[in-house]
Amino acid sequence: MSASDVRRLRIAASALALGWVLSTASAAAAEPTPPEREAARTLLLSGREKRKNGQLMGALEDFERAHAIMRVPTTGLDLGKTQQELGLLVEARTTFLEAARHPAKANESRAFKRARKEAKQLADEIAPRLATLTISVSAEARVKLDDADISSSSINVPLKVNPGKHEIVASLADDEKRETIMVVEGETKTVEFTLAGAPPPPPGAEKPPGSEEPRAETSTSSLVWIGGGVAAVGLAVGAVTGLMAFGIHGDVASRCQGGTRCPEGTHADIDRGETLGTVSTVGFVVAGVGAAVLVYGLLNPQQANAPKPDAPPAEARRPRWIAGPFGVAGTF
Numbered sequence: 099m100s101a102s103d104v105r106r107l108r109i110a111a112s113a114l115a116l117g118w119v120l121s122t123a124s125a126a127a128a129e130p131t132p133p134e135r136e137a138a139r140t141l142l143l144s145g146r147e148k149r150k151n152g153q154l155m156g157a158l159e160d161f162e163r164a165h166a167i168m169r170v171p172t173t174g175l176d177l178g179k180t181q182q183e184l185g186l187l188v189e190a191r192t193t194f195l196e197a198a199r200h201p202a203k204a205n206e207s208r209a210f211k212r213a214r215k216e217a218k219q220l221a222d223e224i225a226p227r228l229a230t231l232t233i234s235v236s237a238e239a240r241v242k243l244d245d246a247d248i249s250s251s252s253i254n255v256p257l258k259v260n261p262g263k264h265e266i267v268a269s270l271a272d273d274e275k276r277e278t279i280m281v282v283e284g285e286t287k288t289v290e291f292t293l294a295g296a297p298p299p300p301p302g303a304e305k306p307p308g309s310e311e312p313r314a315e316t317s318t319s320s321l322v323w324i325g326g327g328v329a330a331v332g333l334a335v336g337a338v339t340g341l342m343a344f345g346i347h348g349d350v351a352s353r354c355q356g357g358t359r360c361p362e363g364t365h366a367d368i369d370r371g372e373t374l375g376t377v378s379t380v381g382f383v384v385a386g387v388g389a390a391v392l393v394y395g396l397l398n399p400q401q402a403n404a405p406k407p408d409a410p411p412a413e414a415r416r417p418r419w420i421a422g423p424f425g426v427a428g429t430f
Contacts, residue, residue: 130167138167145176154184171197171213178217187224187260194221228258229281235291239270256286271295319399325391332388336381339374346371 130138145160158180165173174197181190198218200210233241234254241248243259243266261283267276273294281287346367354360360368 134167138164138173141167142173142176145180149176149180149183154180158184165193169200171200171210171217174200175213175217175220178220182220182224185260185262187228188258189260191221191224191228194218194224227261227283229261229283230256230286231259231264231279231281232256232286232288233266233268233291234288235268236270236293239268239291239293242267261285266291268293319395321391321395321398323395325388325393325395327388328391329385329388332381332383332385334381336378336385338378339381340378343371343374343378346374 141160141164145157145164148154148160149157158177161173161177161180165177167173174193178190178193178197181187181193194217198214198221200214202211202214231243232254233243233248233252235241237250237253239253241253243257244264248257259281261281263278263280265276265278266289267274268291269275270293275291275293277289277291279287279289349367
């Protein structure tokens with residue numbers, strides 16, 4: 099189906115909607131007459147036959163006229179199905195929802211109940227297939243979507259549209275932009291237009307260059323290097339002296355009888371081993387302290403260019419002299 103055919107279908111659907119609105123008042127006052135009911139029944143059967151033979155445009159016309167007369171779930175269901183087959187998903191969903199929400203009556207036929215239920219199901223199935231189109235342009239612009247005017251309240255708002263080709267025209271003063279787009283089922287797309295003569299943004303919407311507040315940059319704290327150095331030295335000392343203490347302990351143990359009776363010559367080695375063990379313990383404690391300082395420095399970096407407090411106003415910086423009982427006092 100060509101773009102011109104789609105536009106004609108939309109125009110026809112809009113005219114039908116207007117006819118429905120105009121006929122609502124009279125429909126509320128009186129039910130269709132027997133001749134009108136017979137005419138609607140004939141149109142309904144004719145439309146079904148045309149749709150069966152692939153004559154969708156003719157079927158659409160018959161169903162529109164039948165539904166304009168009756169406005170019941172059965173005529174709405176046939177009209178919506180034909181609109182759906184023609185690719186008019188937005189119009190079809192609107193028709194299905196109208197049929198599904200048709201007020202139920204106590205003495206209505208089963209056909210109405212089945213049509214209402216089927217229409218609700220078809221409306222739900224169509225919803226995810228609709229494409230979403232947002233036309234981003236100045237609110238003062240005039241916008242047309244497929245030859246139909248778009249109200250200002252619908253600009254910059256996601257609109258549900260039929261999948262396929264769409265032509266958008268945006269104009270403001272003497273500037274006009276035109277764009278043809280293609281959307282597929284379920285797709286979301288935004289089309290932006292920049293028109294000459296669009297009003298500038300309101301004051302304060304954009305800050306002038308250089309007016310932004312400076313961001314505080316951070317640098318590695320000196321505590322990281324101090325703590326890391328202390329931790330490394332403490333760990334090295336603790337490890338070396340600990341290994342030496344273990345070596346001395348093993349040597350003395352081999353020279354003692356039963357591990358308790360040691361010759362007099364081993365006493366100096368025992369004292370030296372105990373001293374090295376104490377030094378090793380202290381070294382590991384120092385390493386732990388250095389590691390704690392290192393972690394604290396990592397979690398608290400220095401502020402490289404922290405904002406300075408505002409200077410006091412000029413009035414506050416002026417010298418003031420106050421006379422008192424013990425002389426004259428001043429503030430600077």
